[in-house]
Amino acid sequence: MIDASDPRLADYANLRDVELRKSLEARHGLFVAEGEKVIRRAVAAGYPVRSVLLTRRWVASxxxxxxxxxxxxxxxxxxVMEEVTGFPVHRGALAAMERRELPSVAEVLGSAEGPRRVVVLEDLVDHGNVGxxxxxxxxxGAEAVILSPRCADPLxxxxxxVSMGAVFAxxxxxxxxxxxxLAExxxxxxxxxxxxxxQSATPLDRAVMTERVALLLGSEGDGLSSRWLREADEPVCIPMSPRAMDLGxxxxxxxxxxAIACHGLMRGR
Structure with a gap:
């Protein structure tokens, strides 16, 4: 009978302790997929399975x-699941997966046949927002995501x-x-x-869309840094209702x- 102290379950320990998990996952080159759909999508994307931790009702599915x-x-x-992870795992199944080597920005952007629409995240630190x-x-329809060095880990x-496995796609x-x-x-x-x-910036639906466009999104609190705003080819905004400011x-x-900007980014494709 497996109990919470079993060393084979170490990959799943304290899943809500962000700092501990960042250290553990980096040290062992792993990440944890939660729930049947996400586990299946990780496997389909080619990530090797280290182990699976689940309750009996999920074995058949x-x-x-x-x-x-x-x-x-x-x-x-x-x-036991709750004691190991630190919370009730309602989806009842977890898989520890092996990470793969992350490609460089140049490799993702690729050649002339590479992505045409990309999203670039500067210093987003909330894992849920990144997902x-x-x-x-x-x-x-955005074809790639580029992260600044301080962005939260998509895995x-x-x-x-939160991404429902989109981080694998x-x-x-x-x-x-x-x-x-941005020079890259x-x-x-x-x-x-x-x-x-x-709101003095160019409305997104009037921005110049060339063959290859990168949309820059800033951090949850301060938005884009002054450097990236200054270096960008064009600042753009989502026009707000005239009543918005009155409503605070x-x-x-x-x-x-x-979501709105990604929809607008597809204009011209």
Whole structure:
């Protein structure tokens, strides 16, 4: 009988302790997929399975995924699952997956046949927001996501969960140099549009859309840095209702803005 102290369950320990998980996952090169759909999407995307932790009621529905894993499948009761992870796992199934080497920005942007519409995230630190933006990108046709060095990890459990596995479908890379990051985009032929709440900026639906366009989205609190705003080819905004300021609304949250902007980004494709 497996109990919470079993060393084979170490990959799943304290899933809500962000700092501990970041250290553990980086050290062991793993991430955790939660729920049947997300696990299946991770497997379909080619990520190797280290192990699976699940309650008995999920064994039958995941039988094809579990086949061949042998003693890497750990079936426990709800109490043990909660004691190991630190919270009630309502979806009842977790998989520890091997990370793959992340491609460089140049490799993701690629040649002339590479992506035409990309989303660039500067210093978004909320894992849920990063996952939600990946889902927007996948749903609305953005072909890649580029992260600044300080962005949250798309493969952190909450990012993966909120994205519903979209982080496995949209190619992404992390910049190694924030200061010169936009120069790399320009060198790959991208026109950069900096999304800002400033209503004096060009409305997004009037922005110049070239063959290759990168949409820049800033952090949850301060938005884009002054450097990236200054360096971008054009600042753009989502026009707000004339009543918005009267109601005390001067901007949209970053996920809502990303969804609208990704839809607008497809203009001209």
């Amino acid at each position: 995941l039988s094809d995924v579990l086949e061949g894993l042998g003693d890497r499948v750990h079936v426990v009761d709800d109490a 939600a933006i990946f889902r927007c990108a996948a749903a609305l 952190y459990r909450r990012s993966v969960k 949209v190619p992404y890379a992390r910049m190694t140099d924030w200061y010169g990051g 985009l320009r060198a790959a032929g991208f026109r950069t549009l900096a999304l800002t709440p400033d 609304v001067d901007s949209l949250n970053v996920v809502a803005a990303a």
